[in-house]
Amino acid sequence: MDLVLIEALEVDTVIGVYDWERTLTQKLRLDLMLGTDIRAAAADDDIARTLDYATISARIQAFADEHDVALVETFAERLAETLREDFDIVWLRLTVRKPGAVPAAAAVGVSIERGQWKGDT
Numbered sequence: 001m002d003l004v005l006i007e008a009l010e011v012d013t014v015i016g017v018y019d020w021e022r023t024l025t026q027k028l029r030l031d032l033m034l035g036t037d038i039r040a041a042a043a044d045d046d047i048a049r050t051l052d053y054a055t056i057s058a059r060i061q062a063f064a065d066e067h068d069v070a071l072v073e074t075f076a077e078r079l080a081e082t083l084r085e086d087f088d089i090v091w092l093r094l095t096v097r098k099p100g101a102v103p104a105a106a107a108v109g110v111s112i113e114r115g116q117w118k119g120d121t
């Protein structure tokens with residue numbers, strides 16, 4: 001399987017378990033590996049035959065604008081579900097970091113994999 005990458009994508013969203021977090025937007029930093037087969041797109045040199053990382057990045061910011069949840073776990077799970085519904089993504093790894101949430105750490109967050117990894121094609 002091949003991968004389309006989106007690294008260190010920053011989005012603003014309302015997220016957090018504490019009352020003060022409900023009143024502001026915070027930055028999340030996202031890394032995505034999107035499983036697909038790039039051969040048809042490469043053969044035809046055609047954006048329509050691959051996962052368009054620009055379109056997907058815009059969709060992620062729209063998702064962040066529309067959603068307001070407590071946990072980064074919820075954000076990650078619902079975003080993965082949305083992307084897999086909206087695009088032809090057979091497998092993905094999504095890492096969501098919340099920089100600054102724990103001042104002593106560079107970032108904290110979650111990483112999930114969803115879908116079926118297809119090897120040796």
Ligand SMILES: Nc1nc2c(c(=O)[nH]1)N=C([C@H](O)[C@@H](O)CO)CN2
Nearest residue numbers: 015016017018070071072073101102
């Ligand atoms: N596993 C998690 N732990 C914590 C989360 C979270 O989303 N997942 N969130 C918080 C607070 O919102 C924190 O980020 C505020 O600084 C604490 N722990």
